[in-house]
Amino acid sequence: MKRESQLSRQRKRAAWxxxxxxxxxxxxxxxxxxxxxxxxxxxxxxxxxLAGARWIGFRxxxxxVDYGDGTGEYYGLLxxxxxxxxxxxxxxxxxxxxxxxxxxxxxxxxxxxANFRGRGFMRAAILIPxxxxxxxxxxxxxxxxxxxxxxxxxxxxxxxxxSTPIAWTASAxxxxxxxxxxxxxxxxxxxxxxxxxxxxxIPGDIYEAARIDGVNPIKVFWRVTLPLVxxxxxxxxxxxxxxxxxIFDLIYVLTPNNAQTTSMSVYARxxxxxxxxxxxxxxxxxxxxxxxxIITILYIWAGRVSFDGGR
Amino acid sequence: xxxxxxxxFYVLVLVxxxxxxxxxxxxxxxxxKSGTALFEVDYWPKxxxxxxxxxxxTTGNFPRNFLNSVIVSTAVVAISLLLxxxxxxxxxxxxxxxxxxxxLTILSVSMFPQIAVLAGLFEMIRGMGIYNSLLSLVFxxxxxxxxxxxxxxxxxxxxLPIEIEEAAIVxxxxxxxxxxxxxxxxxxxxxxxxxLLAFIAAWNEFxxxxxxxxxxxxxxxxxxxxxxxxxxxxxVPWGNIMAASVIVTVPLVxxxxxxxxxIISGLTAGGVxx
Numbered sequence: 001m002k003r004e005s006q007l008s009r010q011r012k013r014a015a016w017x018x019x020x021x022x023x024x025x026x027x028x029x030x031x032x033x034x035x036x037x038x039x040x041x042x043x044x045x046x047x048x049x050l051a052g053a054r055w056i057g058f059r060x061x062x063x064x065v066d067y068g069d070g071t072g073e074y075y076g077l078l079x080x081x082x083x084x085x086x087x088x089x090x091x092x093x094x095x096x097x098x099x100x101x102x103x104x105x106x107x108x109x110x111x112x113x114a115n116f117r118g119r120g121f122m123r124a125a126i127l128i129p130x131x132x133x134x135x136x137x138x139x140x141x142x143x144x145x146x147x148x149x150x151x152x153x154x155x156x157x158x159x160x161x162x163s164t165p166i167a168w169t170a171s172a173x174x175x176x177x178x179x180x181x182x183x184x185x186x187x188x189x190x191x192x193x194x195x196x197x198x199x200x201x202i203p204g205d206i207y208e209a210a211r212i213d214g215v216n217p218i219k220v221f222w223r224v225t226l227p228l229v230x231x232x233x234x235x236x237x238x239x240x241x242x243x244x245x246x247i248f249d250l251i252y253v254l255t256p257n258n259a260q261t262t263s264m265s266v267y268a269r270x271x272x273x274x275x276x277x278x279x280x281x282x283x284x285x286x287x288x289x290x291x292x293x294i295i296t297i298l299y300i301w302a303g304r305v306s307f308d309g310g311r
Numbered sequence: 312x313x314x315x316x317x318x319x320f321y322v323l324v325l326v327x328x329x330x331x332x333x334x335x336x337x338x339x340x341x342x343x344k345s346g347t348a349l350f351e352v353d354y355w356p357k358x359x360x361x362x363x364x365x366x367x368x369t370t371g372n373f374p375r376n377f378l379n380s381v382i383v384s385t386a387v388v389a390i391s392l393l394l395x396x397x398x399x400x401x402x403x404x405x406x407x408x409x410x411x412x413x414x415l416t417i418l419s420v421s422m423f424p425q426i427a428v429l430a431g432l433f434e435m436i437r438g439m440g441i442y443n444s445l446l447s448l449v450f451x452x453x454x455x456x457x458x459x460x461x462x463x464x465x466x467x468x469x470x471l472p473i474e475i476e477e478a479a480i481v482x483x484x485x486x487x488x489x490x491x492x493x494x495x496x497x498x499x500x501x502x503x504x505x506x507l508l509a510f511i512a513a514w515n516e517f518x519x520x521x522x523x524x525x526x527x528x529x530x531x532x533x534x535x536x537x538x539x540x541x542x543x544x545x546x547v548p549w550g551n552i553m554a555a556s557v558i559v560t561v562p563l564v565x566x567x568x569x570x571x572x573x574i575i576s577g578l579t580a581g582g583v584x585x
Binding site: 007008010011012014015016018019021022023025026028029030032033034035036037040050107108111114116118121122123124125126127128129130131132133134135136137138139140141143144146148149150151154185189190193194196197242245246248249252253264265268269272273278281282285286288289292296 | 320321323324327328330331332334335337338341349350351352354394395397398400401402404405406407413417420422423424425426427428429430431432433434435437450451453454457458461480485486487490511514515517518521522532533534536537549552553556559560563564566567568571574575578579
């Protein structure tokens with residue numbers, strides 16, 4: 001009895017010893033920079049003078065400037081139309097791309113879950129878009145979407161789908177569509193693989209029973225498959241959703257300096273390092289962090305997602 | 312009826328495969344074109360010219376950028392695996408108060424938007440004097456590789472039976488010996504999987520690499536490719552960009568095809584269980 005507790009004490013001590021380096025690194029690389037960013041959001045820090053930052057309260061977020069003659073104006077992020085434009089872009093991008101990725105990912109997963117010749121090849125082919133660096137896929141698609149020499153316009157013209165070449169990435173009407181198309185291409189594989197893992201956990205005899213009873217396959221999908229993959233689907237959707245909310249690389253490279261596609265992350269980085277409004281950019285980063293945190297908590301609470309795999 | 316159904320199914324399979332593979336195939340076709348051939352749309356290679364590859368590999372900093380990416384990604388994998396395997400032992404095999412809270416906290420870090428720490432990290436990296444150095448990337452990349460490797464290795468270790476440890480405990484082995492002598496040999500598959508995923512994540516990272524390095528020699532390949540530009544807006548060297556893209560992507564595609572099964576199991580362990 002004595003020996004047992006001594007042993008477990010020794011193990012607990014070792015456990016904390018083992019955890020400390022990892023926790024210290026995480027604190028240094030995540031916790032402290034996060035707190036520092038939030039702090040900068042409440043100061044007047046500029047890129048050249050971070051040390052001289054002074055506390056200015058909520059002025060980066062919202063401030064009413066009274067002109068003394070009975071009129072006045074609101075300043076700050078919450079009164080900034082370009083910020084709200086970035087919020088709208090991000091939310092629109094997230095909702096549309098995640099919806100498409102879920103539907104297409106489900107289709108691809110159902111295909112991969114079927115038994116057919118060449119299934120191994122298909123699984124490998126699906127991984128290619130996932131493995132390609134985002135920057136490379138942005139460049140590849142930028143070339144395919146080129147207004148003069150792009151293959152997309154060539155296909156569209158020869159099939160008669162479009163009558164004149166489209167400047168996919170430059171035109172205000174299509175820039176967001178271009179970003180969404182590339183994102184769907186790049187991340188549907190991830191979605192499909194997560195859903196596939198969920199599909200493979202469904203015991204085969206359920207399908208067998210449905211087949212013997214002669215249940216319509218579409219009904220089987222809605223009544224059996226979908227409810228049973230729901231946990232895997234929920235996790236996949238939240239992962240993709242959070243990832244889309246912070247989108248930066250693809251937009252930065254595919255459609256640079258385009259108000260139609262500027263996301264919250266792009267807006268924050270522009271202010272931090274390009275417009276010399278470091279504190280303002282920090283405030284924007286803080287708001288993005290808050291938005292994502294709140295959405296995550298709501299989603300987990302509403303969907304009762306279990307991250308522990310039912311343990 | 313059955314025949315039509317089968318046919319439709321295979322058409323669907325074909326469509327998915329073409330959409331998945333075509334853009335990369337087209338990048339390869341483009342990379343072998345030179346001069347005015349670039350401005351004609353071809354669906355298969357007509358002539359093969361290595362001019363773009365030679366130009367990318369002999370002029371500019373691309374070879375150096377490639378080496379930078381290899382160094383950073385390798386260092387990130389080594390450090391995060393070392394930190395994660397010991398942490399995973401503690402989280403998976405030892406019962407202590409606050410264990411699940413700790414796991415949840417670590418998981419939540421992986422949901423951080425990178426931009427939320429950018430300003431703070433920038434100040435820190437300048438303060439530490441590692442701005443413009445590859446160290447800044449090795450350090451900052453821990454934010455996304457550590458939570459993930461800890462999580463996957465923890466779930467893997469938790470599934471191992473208690474018996475494998477018992478003999479070592481009875482023999483009086485210390486926890487460090489148990490980790491290195493008992494678990495390490497069993498963990499190779501999990502280490503390879505998580506290492507690969509961490510490598511790919513580090514190899515592809517853009518935002519930190521763009522922000523913490525401002526000199527062309529120290530850049531990593533994603534940033535180098537993003538910044539390749541011609542003399543003017545109308546002279547973008549698409550041939551060079553495609554050649555560089557193929558060079559950085561081929562190693563990844565080869566790795567992915569070789570370790571296909573491991574990668575899928577790692578992705579889903581990180582996903583479905585966390």
